[in-house]
Amino acid sequence: DYQQGETVRIMYIHVPFAWLSMFGYSMMAASALGILVWRHPLADVAHKAAAPIGATFTFLCLVTGALWGRPMWGTYWVWDARLTSVLVLLLLYLGLMALRAAVDDPSRAGRAAAVLTLVGAINLPIVKFSVDWWNTLHQPASVFRMDGPTIDPSMLWPLLLCAGGFMLLFLALHMFAMRTEILRRRVEALEARAAAEALA
Secondary structure (H helix, E strand, C coil): CCCCHHHHHHHHHHHHHHHHHHHHHHHHHHHHHHHHHHCCHHHHHHHHHHHHHHHHHHHHHHHHHHHHHHHHHCCCCCCCHHHHHHHHHHHHHHHHHHHHHHCCCHHHHHHHHHHHHHHHCCHHHHHHHHHHHCCCCCCCCCCCCCCCCCCCHHHHHHHHHHHHHHHHHHHHHHHHHHHHHHHHHHHHHHHHHHHHHHHC
């Protein structure tokens, strides 16, 4: 983009972080349904594992957006509807992590976090459509549009390639975090069983 110069290159990491911040929360909302409706233990593992990764990607989205906004808007931060709703998303991630840490009973913590996740999911359409619903500084969508992408193909394909790479990174980190959480729970179960047998 000739008007933005070299700063437009931030788009190739900022936009994937933004997409994956919402993807991560959507994944947690789906896991929350699995916790509350089917009570599947893997749903709880997936939910817990996704929170710190989603929070990290959301934080990086805000940081890269601030770095991009400084030369474009003349400031790192404005209380724009899109920026504010993404900040709320970050606070939701952090709140869910804090909730799990504050409740001693893992089962009760998982159910409480699932309920909060579903309540917070109302923020996702606000993040997505805030640029359409309100007069914002943030530009509207240029890739996922009903009338097709408005971004030039010379920039679109590298952007999609970067997004695919970050998606693979997100999924790999999530699988690793799930595996770590499963092993942690198995160790805790074995320790509890050993302690019970020692008292018997």
